[in-house]
Amino acid sequence: MAISCSTQSGIAWVTLGNRRAGNALDDRQAAALHDTCRRIIEDDAVRVAVFTGAGAVFCSPPPGIRARPAAEAIAAIVKPTIAALNGDATGPGLELALACDIRLAARGSRLAMDQVTRGEMPSDGGTQRLPRLIARSYAADMLLTGRRLTAAEAQRIGLVTEVTAAAQLQARTRALAQALAAMAPIAARYVKEAIREGMETTLAQGLRLEADLAVLLHTTKDRAEGISSFLERREPRFTGS
Amino acid sequence: MTTAGFDTILYERRGAVAWVTLNRPKALNAYNVQMRDDLYATLELIATDDAVGVAVFRGAGERAFCAGADLTEFGSAPSQAIARQVRFERDVWARLLGMEKPLIAAIHGFCLGSGLEIALCCDLRIAAPDAVFGLPETQLGMIPAAGGTQTMPRMIGQARALEAMLTGRRMDAREALAGGIVTRVARRGGVFSTAERIAQRMAAMNPETMRSxxxxxxxxxxxxxxxxxxxxxxxxxxxxxxxxxxxxxxxx
Structure with a gap:
């Protein structure tokens, strides 16, 4: 089973499992990941998706292995997504992680955009997503030199949010996913849309998008619940409506 | 020295530096409809007074820069259509972001929600060691709506901005500095004097240069x-x- 997906308490856990190829996706697995992402989008019970790797790597194709692209499938998920980097994420493997909203890494994992060292270049969105996610100076360094970053270095430049001991990664990821799953789903979706779409346009247009989405949220039950729960000093109960 | 009195804002010009103090200390300087109107008028003063070179924003009292929007006033708009209309008619955020003069936020205590969004409309953010940052809107079924979804990723990059807004978690001054939300952390008790010094230095430069x-x-x-x-x-x-x-x- 190369791509597995199990859903518990609103969290879809997707595991890349092509161990002989460093969890790189072949044609069949890329198609399976597309299907999985489509189901995550359509299933209202899923609030958050987590992507991780089986074994000791996240996704780190060895030389000679041509990984199939799939980052667009992950990026198309309108719900919050997390990459739990249980081990190395390099080349096309890091490109998959960049399509997620938040990245956590196990200590000891290494991150690199190293296609250039093999005479290739990123072709699953890496040249576009990396400089959008972190400062352009760091992105250029990674893309042009292909150098490997430790998890701690990746955290320092903002590429991963948190570094944990390998044994703690799953628990920390679950805690984060649970926190995200507890949020009002429509608000989470709109934040993601406002940030992503807003960055592709001028500030003035982005501000209009934000204002329109905020006013649209006025029509949701969850926003009213959020305000009353705050004023009544209790935990909100969001229904996604 | 020039001062102007508003209900929720203290405005004071000392030399070429305008000090704008969010002044609802009992409510942790929470942003409400009155403050929106007062801030809008204050920005007009700053923009039109040639004696002002730089403006510094801060919060009154010991505990907060601004702890966010005053939720007790939420839902007071008669309809979504009116809410949207008013939002664009009195567009404080576009006004702040369009200011030609340098703006500094001198931040102590809570700087949450709209408070952080006000700070993100400024050019420089300086924190006291006790400052606490966060955009908790999604936890309440809302999204940041004072420009935060646009200003924060532009200031600190999408990766950190997405994480901050999707989780709504709080960050201390040290983390805010590491993430680029603020560019300086002042010593304890020194955030306003640090802001004053930087403001004076900028105000001494050619205003046309700063605008350019x-x-x-x-x-x-x-x-x-x-x-x-x-x-x-x-x-x-x-x-x-x-x-x-x-x-x-x-x-x-």
Missing amino acids: VKAAVYRGLEQPLAQGLAMEQALAARLVAASDAARRGGIG
Whole structure:
């Protein structure tokens, strides 16, 4: 089973499992990941998706292995997504992680955009997503030199949010996913849309998008619940409506 | 020294530095409809008073810069259509972001929600060691709506901005510094004096130069690089021409 997906308490856990190829996706697995992402989008019970790797790597194709692209499938998920980097994420493997909203890494994992060292270049969105996610100076360094970053270095430049001991990664990821799953789903979706779409346009247009989405949220039950729960000093109960 | 009194804002000009104090300390300076109107009027004063070179924003009292929007007033708009109309008619955020003079946020205590969004509309953010940052809106079924979804990723990058807004978690001054939300952390008790010193230094520079730098950076980022570079050239040439004219004793 190369791509597995199990859903518990609103969290879809997707595991890349092509161990002989460093969890790189072949044609069949890329198609399976597309299907999985489509189901995550359509299933209202899923609030958050987590992507991780089986074994000791996240996704780190060895030389000679041509990984199939799939980052667009992950990026198309309108719900919050997390990459739990249980081990190395390099080349096309890091490109998959960049399509997620938040990245956590196990200590000891290494991150690199190293296609250039093999005479290739990123072709699953890496040249576009990396400089959008972190400062352009760091992105250029990674893309042009292909150098490997430790998890701690990746955290320092903002590429991963948190570094944990390998044994703690799953628990920390679950805690984060649970926190995200507890949020009002429509608000989470709109934040993601406002940030992503807003960055592709001028500030003035982005501000209009934000204002329109905020006013649209006025029509949701969850926003009213959020305000009353705050004023009544209790935990909100969001229904996604 | 010039002062102006509003219900929720203290405005004081000392020399070329305008101090804008969010002044609802009992409510942790929470942003409400009155503060929106007062802030809008204050920005008009700053923009039109030639004696003002730089403006500094801060919070009154011990505990907060601004703890966010006053939720007790939420839901007071008669309809979504009216809410949207008012939002654009009295667009404080576009006004702040369009200010030509340098703006500094001197932040102590809670700086949450709209409070952080006000700070993100400024050019420089300086934190006291006790400052606490966060955009908790999604936890309440809302999204940041004072520009935060646009200003934060532009200031600190999408990766950190997405994480901050999707989780809504709080960050201390040290983390805010590491993530680029603030560029300086002052020593304990020194955030206002640090802001004063930086404001004085900027206010002593040629105002046209400050305006040009702001325009080049912010407008340049909205354009393809080649256009940004051409704009930089044009702005720089205009500054040189003006200073030549001044040396000749004429007017540019």
